[in-house]
Amino acid sequence: MFNSMGELHPVHQIPIFIREGASAELPNLNKLWEESLEKVENMPKMSELEAGEKWQPAD
Numbered sequence: 001m002f003n004s005m006g007e008l009h010p011v012h013q014i015p016i017f018i019r020e021g022a023s024a025e026l027p028n029l030n031k032l033w034e035e036s037l038e039k040v041e042n043m044p045k046m047s048e049l050e051a052g053e054k055w056q057p058a059d
Contacts, residue, residue, distance in 0.1 A: 017025050 016026065018026075
């Protein structure tokens with residue numbers, strides 16, 4: 001997401017509004033963001049996986 005100055009910010013830094021008195025508890029969003037980045041750091045290429053399985057797209 002981009003802020004008003006055109007800077008890219010992770011989605012977890014978008015303001016979250018919770019109604020006063022609500023019982024909602026947010027998880028540690030910074031930790032979740034870091035975990036997400038670690039998981040996608042070494043994403044396999046789908047074309048390589050498809051070739052290994054001899055998968056062909058439908059016509």
